[in-house]
Amino acid sequence: MRILIVDDSDIALELLERTLVKAGHTVDAARSGEEALEWVRKGVHRLIVSDWEMPGMNGLELCRKVRSVSTNYVYFVLVTSHNTSADIVTGLSAGADDFISKPFNPPELLVRVRAGERVLSLESREIAIFAMANLTESRDQETGQHLERVRSYAQLLARRLMDFPKYRGRIDDKFVRLIYETSPLHDIGKVAIPDHILRKPGKLTDDEFAVMRTHTTLGKAQLDLALEKYPDAEFLRFARDIVACHHERYDGTGYPAGLAGQEIPLCARIVAVADVYDALTSDRVYRAALPHDEAKRMIIKSSGSHFDPDVIDAFIELADQFAAINRSLADGSVEHAPSPHMDSVSASGLQLVPS
Amino acid sequence: MSRMPTTVERQTVTAGSCSDLNSIFDQEALLDRCMGDAELAARLLNRFGERLSTSIAEIKQALTAGDRSLALKLAHALKGEAGSLAALRVQQSAAAFEAGVHTASELTHPEIVRLTAALVAAADECVQRLQEAIEALSTSANHA
Numbered sequence: 001m002r003i004l005i006v007d008d009s010d011i012a013l014e015l016l017e018r019t020l021v022k023a024g025h026t027v028d029a030a031r032s033g034e035e036a037l038e039w040v041r042k043g044v045h046r047l048i049v050s051d052w053e054m055p056g057m058n059g060l061e062l063c064r065k066v067r068s069v070s071t072n073y074v075y076f077v078l079v080t081s082h083n084t085s086a087d088i089v090t091g092l093s094a095g096a097d098d099f100i101s102k103p104f105n106p107p108e109l110l111v112r113v114r115a116g117e118r119v120l121s122l123e124s125r126e127i128a129i130f131a132m133a134n135l136t137e138s139r140d141q142e143t144g145q146h147l148e149r150v151r152s153y154a155q156l157l158a159r160r161l162m163d164f165p166k167y168r169g170r171i172d173d174k175f176v177r178l179i180y181e182t183s184p185l186h187d188i189g190k191v192a193i194p195d196h197i198l199r200k201p202g203k204l205t206d207d208e209f210a211v212m213r214t215h216t217t218l219g220k221a222q223l224d225l226a227l228e229k230y231p232d233a234e235f236l237r238f239a240r241d242i243v244a245c246h247h248e249r250y251d252g253t254g255y256p257a258g259l260a261g262q263e264i265p266l267c268a269r270i271v272a273v274a275d276v277y278d279a280l281t282s283d284r285v286y287r288a289a290l291p292h293d294e295a296k297r298m299i300i301k302s303s304g305s306h307f308d309p310d311v312i313d314a315f316i317e318l319a320d321q322f323a324a325i326n327r328s329l330a331d332g333s334v335e336h337a338p339s340p341h342m343d344s345v346s347a348s349g350l351q352l353v354p355s
Numbered sequence: 356m357s358r359m360p361t362t363v364e365r366q367t368v369t370a371g372s373c374s375d376l377n378s379i380f381d382q383e384a385l386l387d388r389c390m391g392d393a394e395l396a397a398r399l400l401n402r403f404g405e406r407l408s409t410s411i412a413e414i415k416q417a418l419t420a421g422d423r424s425l426a427l428k429l430a431h432a433l434k435g436e437a438g439s440l441a442a443l444r445v446q447q448s449a450a451a452f453e454a455g456v457h458t459a460s461e462l463t464h465p466e467i468v469r470l471t472a473a474l475v476a477a478a479d480e481c482v483q484r485l486q487e488a489i490e491a492l493s494t495s496a497n498h499a
Contacts, residue, residue: 011399011436015388022390053431081435103438106390 001117002026006036006050006062007079016049016079019106020113033057033065040066045074047116049109051102052080052091060094067095073123075116079104125235126181133184136191145329146278147184152325153274154183160314161270167310170266182239183271186246189219201285213247216256220244241265246272249306261308269308273299273315276306281326292323379480380488381441388439396440397489403440404485407478414452418462418471426456430474448477 003025005016013029020027028045030036034057039045048066052059063076078091081102091099097119098112133147158179162171190198193215197208204212223240230236245259245268252260280295290298296319303312315322376382380400389396410433417426430453437446448470455470456462 009432009436009439011403012439014395014399015439018392018395019390051435053428053435055428081438102435103388103441106388 001047001113002028002045003113004028004030004036004039004045004048004050006030006033006048006054006059008032008051008054012051012079016104016109019104019109020049023110023113025113033059033062036062037065037069040070040074043070043072046072046120047075047077047113049077049079049100049113052078052082060091060096063091063094063096073120075120077112077116129181129235129239130184133188136185136188145331146282149278149325149329150186150271150274151180151183152329153277153322154271155180156318156321156325157270157273157311157314158267160318161310164310164314167266175267178235178238179242179267179270182235182242182267183274185219185239186242186271186275187215187219188222188239188243189215189217192218203286213255216244216247238267242268242271244268246275248272250308251305254306264308269311273307273311277315277322278326282331292319292326296322376484376487376491379442379444379484380491381443382488382492384441386492388441393493396492400440400442400485400489400492403436403442404482407445407482411475411478414474415471418456418467421462423456423462426462427453430456442481444477445474445481448474 003020005013005020005027006029007013007016008031010031013031017027017029028039030039033050033054036048036050037057040048048062050059050062057065059078059080063078066074066076075098076096077098077100078096079100079102080087080091082088082091083101088099097116100109100112130147155176158171158176161167162176193212197204197211200208220240220243223236223243227233227236227240242265244256245264248254248257248259248264248268249272250261250264250269252258277295277299280290280298281292283289296315299307299315300312303309307315382396385396385400386393389399410429414426414429414433417423417429430449434446434449434453437443437449452467452470452474455467459467461467
């Protein structure tokens, strides 16, 4: 990793540099906050290790500047002899991610840097997942904010269910984070659906629909391949379950496998509600978006048939928040953002779309 | 008639004053910080020693000029570098000086005079024992 080190003492800089270079990092050194800021503007460093006390711009001011000028997230470690909790609060308020006491101990510095790399890789992972999902969307011509809304709805539902006694221990903060990260991938398999079907402006024939349904199994197959290579990547397993099962129905009449009830992974039961609500409240070529109340009514009516009744209980409590997200993440008007593609709800063979 | 001590005698002298030297320089900590690189440790210690008299002179000037904030900054920087190199006496004296200057009502207060003298003495001692410390460093590194 390319790391920027900042200290007004050349002795301290040399010690920092030696430690980091020996651990395989590439290092650039700045002798002041001002000089560091020049580097930051170039945007080549994702991690900065800076002294707190420096003449001119000190480490805290530098950290604040980094937060305001940097487009990428930069992990900021303050090296300091300020060790009181008040100092730490001051540092954290300025946006520092971690602290290391001065004089530093090399193994400790390397542990802090590794922690920083881990945080940054999580962020990169999230960006990669979302970029992948966006790719599907761009082919699908589905409107821009669909993925953002679906992940927000799914996150809301998961967070609410976490408080239901029967989901205690099954849904935790990690589950909520994973569903937020991976739910945008639900239609990733659509990259393998031919254009004349994917982008057909109207209802599909039975044969076309049969092809369309394979987006679940095609997506699952791709993620299974990735899982073979990275069996410990929990987010892949989570994504695979969502991709494979978000069109399953609680009563067993969905596709591709016809799973029922608890056989359907919980994350997929949650995403099903998020995806259908978003489809209903979005414009389609052959119908305008349904008002929130109408979509809400239809979804509640499908509790126990299409949807898991527990998820619908959470949905009922959260309906106002769904409406708020729907408003705040609304797409442009239909004239500017036409969606010449079949409705994902009707695609699943559900008769949720009013005649 | 005086004569140069033999190698054996020199080693005995070094060993005899070892604990004393360790209270001035924590060689083990310095080597840890340099990840066992005695050459790097020696080079940084030399650089520190060469600048020490300038640092002390600047601190004295700041006191004479009544510039408390400059005196604090200089003492803090000296404390930091001495700390990085485990030059314990200088680090401790600079820390005591910094705390004293921070709280003193007047920079001419007898306590500040005493703390300044202690800092100067620590710096002198550091410079005098520097070569000895550097030699001991390579010995410890070889044994490590």
